[in-house]
Amino acid sequence: MTRNQVYEIVTGYAQKLGMHNPRAHxxxxxxxxxxxxxxxxxxRRAGMSRLFIQELRGDSRNESIDIYDRIESDELKTAYLKYIPLLGVKLSLEKELDPG
Incomplete structure (x- = not known):
């Protein structure tokens, strides 16, 4: 099976399901x-090991997975607030931001 045949099959089914518009953005x-x-x-977001994902994708380089490790701002905030107490740091952002 060629690369173009895979493309045609995937986009064909996606188009039938309303998930693909070949003329759109x-x-x-x-x-x-x-x-x-x-x-x-x-x-990655579900926590699967990079090594397992790399094997499933057939990748030979680690860098090919790195681009999928995007961090959303709400995820960063949640993780930060989760781990800051473990460092023994107490924050009061409202007091720091409101000088009066």
Missing amino acids: VNEKFTPHCCRVWFTTHL
Whole structure:
């Protein structure tokens, strides 16, 4: 099976499901690459080991997974607030931001 055949099959089914518009902006397209990004992102966020994901994707380099480790601002804030108490640091942002 060729790369183009995979593309045609994936986009064909995605189009039937209303997930792919070949004439639209990239955000309205579902391609094999989109599927690969979605797969990797969800496995990483669920906590799967990088090594296992690398094996499932057939990657030979670690860097190919690094681009999927995006940090959303709300995730960063939640993690920060979760771990700051473990450091013994007490913060009062409201007091620091409101001098009066």
